[in-house]
Amino acid sequence: xxxxxxxxxxxxxxxxxxxxxxxxxxxxxxxxxxxxxxxxxxxxxxxxxxxxxxxxxxxxxxxxxxxxxxxxxxxxxxxxxxxxxxxxxxxxxxxxxxxxxxxxxxxxxxxxxxxxxxxxxxxxxxxxxxxxxxxxxxxxxxxxxxxxxxxxxxxxxxxxxx
Amino acid sequence: xxxxxxxxxxxxxxxxxxxxxxxxxxxxxxxxxxxxxxxxxxxxxxxxxxxxxxxxxxxxxxxxxxxxxxxxxxxxxxxxxxxxxxxxxxxxxxxxxxxxxxxxxxxxxxxxxxxxxxxxxxxxxxxxxxxxxxxxxxxxxxxxxxxxxxxxxxxxxxxxxxxxxxxxxxxxxxxxxxxxxxxxxxxxxxxxxxxxxxxxxxxxxxxxxxxxxxxxxxxxxxxxxxxxxxxxxxxxxxxxxxxxxxxxxxxxxxxxxxxxxxxxxxxxxxxxxxxxxxxxxxxxxxxxxxxxxxxxxxxxxxxxxxxxxxxxxxxxxxxxxxxxxxxxxxxxxxxxxxxxxxxxxxxxxxxxxxxxxxxxxxxxxxxxxxxxxxxxxxxxxxxxxxxxxxxxxxxxxxxxxxxxxxxxxxxxxxxxxxxxxxxxxxxxxxxxxxxxxxxxxxxxxxxxxxxxxxxxxxxxxxxxxxxxxxxxxxxxxxxxxxxxxxxxxxxxxxxxxxxxxxxxxxxxxxxxxxxxxxxxxxxxxxxxxxxxxxxxxxxxxxxxxxxxxxxxxxxxxxxxxxxxxxxxxxxxxxxxxxxxxxxxxxxxxxxxxxxx
Numbered sequence: 009x010x011x012x013x014x015x016x017x018x019x020x021x022x023x024x025x026x027x028x029x030x031x032x033x034x035x036x037x038x039x040x041x042x043x044x045x046x047x048x049x050x051x052x053x054x055x056x057x058x059x060x061x062x063x064x065x066x067x068x069x070x071x072x073x074x075x076x077x078x079x080x081x082x083x084x085x086x087x088x089x090x091x092x093x094x095x096x097x098x099x100x101x102x103x104x105x106x107x108x109x110x111x112x113x114x115x116x117x118x119x120x121x122x123x124x125x126x127x128x129x130x131x132x133x134x135x136x137x138x139x140x141x142x143x144x145x146x147x148x149x150x151x152x153x154x155x156x157x158x159x160x161x162x163x164x165x166x167x168x169x170x
Numbered sequence: 171x172x173x174x175x176x177x178x179x180x181x182x183x184x185x186x187x188x189x190x191x192x193x194x195x196x197x198x199x200x201x202x203x204x205x206x207x208x209x210x211x212x213x214x215x216x217x218x219x220x221x222x223x224x225x226x227x228x229x230x231x232x233x234x235x236x237x238x239x240x241x242x243x244x245x246x247x248x249x250x251x252x253x254x255x256x257x258x259x260x261x262x263x264x265x266x267x268x269x270x271x272x273x274x275x276x277x278x279x280x281x282x283x284x285x286x287x288x289x290x291x292x293x294x295x296x297x298x299x300x301x302x303x304x305x306x307x308x309x310x311x312x313x314x315x316x317x318x319x320x321x322x323x324x325x326x327x328x329x330x331x332x333x334x335x336x337x338x339x340x341x342x343x344x345x346x347x348x349x350x351x352x353x354x355x356x357x358x359x360x361x362x363x364x365x366x367x368x369x370x371x372x373x374x375x376x377x378x379x380x381x382x383x384x385x386x387x388x389x390x391x392x393x394x395x396x397x398x399x400x401x402x403x404x405x406x407x408x409x410x411x412x413x414x415x416x417x418x419x420x421x422x423x424x425x426x427x428x429x430x431x432x433x434x435x436x437x438x439x440x441x442x443x444x445x446x447x448x449x450x451x452x453x454x455x456x457x458x459x460x461x462x463x464x465x466x467x468x469x470x471x472x473x474x475x476x477x478x479x480x481x482x483x484x485x486x487x488x489x490x491x492x493x494x495x496x497x498x499x500x501x502x503x504x505x506x507x508x509x510x511x512x513x514x515x516x517x518x519x520x521x522x523x524x525x526x527x528x529x530x531x532x533x534x535x536x537x538x539x540x541x542x543x544x545x546x547x548x549x550x551x552x553x554x555x556x557x558x559x560x561x562x563x564x565x566x567x568x569x570x571x572x573x574x575x576x577x578x579x580x581x582x583x584x585x586x587x588x589x590x591x592x593x594x595x596x597x598x599x600x601x602x603x604x605x606x607x608x609x610x611x612x613x614x615x616x617x618x619x620x621x622x623x624x625x626x627x628x629x630x631x632x633x634x635x636x637x638x639x640x641x642x643x644x645x646x647x648x649x650x651x652x653x654x655x656x657x658x659x660x661x662x663x664x665x666x667x668x669x670x671x672x673x674x675x676x677x678x679x680x681x682x683x684x685x686x687x688x689x690x691x692x693x694x695x696x697x698x699x700x701x702x703x704x705x706x707x708x709x710x711x712x713x714x715x716x717x718x719x720x721x722x723x724x725x726x727x728x729x730x731x732x733x734x735x736x737x738x739x740x741x742x743x744x745x746x747x748x749x750x751x752x753x754x755x756x757x758x759x760x761x762x763x764x765x766x
Contacts, residue, residue, distance in 0.1 A: 088660070088664050089660050095614075095615075097616065097617050098614055098615065098616045098617070099613075099614070099615040099616075099620065099625075100612060100613065100614050100615075101612070101613035101614075101653075101656065102610055102611070102612050102613070103610060103611040103612075103613075103656055103657075103659070103660045104609075104610045105608075105610070105660055105663055105664065107663070107664070107667055108608075108609045108610060132609045132610055132630075133481070133609055133632040134609030134610050134630035134631060134632055140610070
């Protein structure tokens with residue numbers, strides 16, 4: 009089983025902080041606006057402080073999940089399929105037979121580029137897990153993996169996807 | 171080929187209604203008279219709108235061309251921006267014909283062609299002649315179903331046949347299903363049409379002269395009882411529900427009136443509708459998943475529904491509503507029989523989830539109830555909105571029953587050729603997925619499932635119905651069994667694909683000989699059609715010549731002996747074929763030519 013490049017961990021943590029920051033901004037801002045605008049029978053500072061507490065809890069949970077995600081993420085190129093294991097709260101294990109691979113992309117977003125990482129996305133014709141992405145690869149590994157998957161998909165030459 | 175000339179006035183009419191009304195409002199705004207509006211100006215604007223509409227439709231008609239070539243269906247259209255579209259006939263998933271009352275009177279019909287991918291209908295012909303619509307439907311599905319046919323002879327012959335008779339050849343259609351009166355009645359009475367409530371609102375507001383209170387019999391309620399307001403409200407709700415129910419029954423009745431499902435070759439063909447006629451095809455070769463749905467009132471009466479899902483769309487999605495299906499309603503036995511005639515799946519013998527799954531559901535429901543009551547308690551203590559928060563505690567008695575029912579209605583089967591997954595008490599759906607349609611296998615385990623060593627397995631297919639409905643998921647099965655099933659699904663997929671590939675190669679090599687011999691491929695219905703409908707080809711030598719030049723040569727030729735063997739096993743060796751010696755030579759020759 010292959011693991012991701014450890015450099016992906018700070019990226020995920022950073023993303024978690026940014027996202028929960030946005031969420032917290034909305035919640036706390038909403039609470040403040042609500043207590044200013046109306047006069048309900050509830051203690052005003054209580055509402056605001058509980059909003060802050062919620063935001064902090066969300067932040068901590070998200071950061072912990074982002075931190076753990078790296079240790080859970082695994083993938084393997086098997087003889088006839090691609091196997092992926094991921095998910096902290098909901099563990100997901102996906103088997104994608106090469107016969108079903110439609111096309112393979114490698115992507116590099118701005119954040120990924122800044123830390124020198126890349127993502128490989130595998131597309132199938134399926135409706136639920138239509139695409140499977142493997143993040144946190146070095147650009148070289150992403151290239152070789154994409155090429156490998158492409159070759160395997162061609163070799164396993166199935167019939168029409170649908 | 172062009173559209174039917176009647177499509178100009180028809181389309182103009184439907185368009186003028188929209189553009190005309192648009193110009194009507196523009197006229198009101200633009201009229202110099204100010205608030206009142208100048209009748210002449212408004213009239214002129216409306217006329218301009220209508221004339222523009224007609225002109226556009228005429229140009230549309232003039233510039234619209236479609237044509238069926240041996241491999242593609244070509245459509246060139248567009249007035250302002252032109253578009254030429256070629257759809258490979260083999261890729262076509264469904265061909266639908268739709269007609270409303272007016273169109274039926276005019277003898278025109280709309281044809282919709284669906285391919286996989288993309289949410290929209292790929293080709294829409296508005297409108298062609300009825301007979302032409304049926305011819306197109308027939309010809310396109312002939313083309314799409316036979317990938318290895320030789321088009322030179324068979325294709326041409328069929329085309330001329332169609333042109334002459336304009337109809338299907340008798341004896342070829344096999345009636346699979348026709349809705350019975352009692353089935354239609356039960357369906358109409360118990361189906362809740364989502365559109366009906368909106369229609370009921372409109373109807374009621376008209377009936378009451380836009381004053382809802384007039385419908386409530388105030389006289390009856392004049393008695394000075396406490397809670398009169400509540401009774402009036404209940405009365406209004408009752409009337410509304412009744413109206414919605416009647417409308418829903420009428421809509422459902424007219425939608426499914428005269429439902430017929432026939433099998434033509436390797437296609438299913440359905441027709442339905444009282445006022446608006448629908449007909450469509452479902453190529454059996456492209457069936458992704460079968461879904462048997464047994465919802466609660468119907469299940470009590472022993473009825474069920476069947477949906478046949480392709481990658482184009484499930485027949486239900488055509489009108490963006492999920493209530494239509496391959497068979498809207500039939501007795502359970504008939505549904506099973508029909509489903510088996512489409513996919514010959516084995517007996518259903520579902521494995522149940524382990525008993526600890528039932529515990530899980532019970533705990534889940536208790537948790538949800540506690541949450542509700544907790545919120546209720548908080549609201550009750552801090553505000554005056556809620557008072558009797560503990561009333562929900564009564565529901566705790568229902569929890570064991572609910573948990574058991576949920577558990578009892580779930581199950582899966584990891585069969586020989588098919589994967590079954592059932593779930594849902596109110597709307598019990600059983601998904602039947604052929605292994606060779608599986609796209610990927612997903613194992614999922616939530617935090618709560620992990621505590622009880624349970625997991626869910628989803629066999630993902632390309633069926634577009636899964637976007638809206640349920641996927642084929644086996645819920646809450648034991649972890650070790652889940653991993654085993656996940657591995658097994660992948661293995662069986664590979665096995666089945668290999669088998670199909672091998673058989674296709676066989677068909678390709680021998681399809682000159684197999685003509686009309688009704689190759690008995692009992693296990694895998696759809697693949698044998700590849701080589702089947704090449705009637706009208708008997709000179710095997712000529713076909714072989716054609717096949718030799720085919721580009722897609724088999725990559726890994728099997729040892730000839732094996733084919734030899736399999737071929738001998740075929741039952742109806744009635745044709746005078748070349749002797750087995752010759753056969754061997756031929757295969758060998760092919761092999762060597764491949765390896766060159």
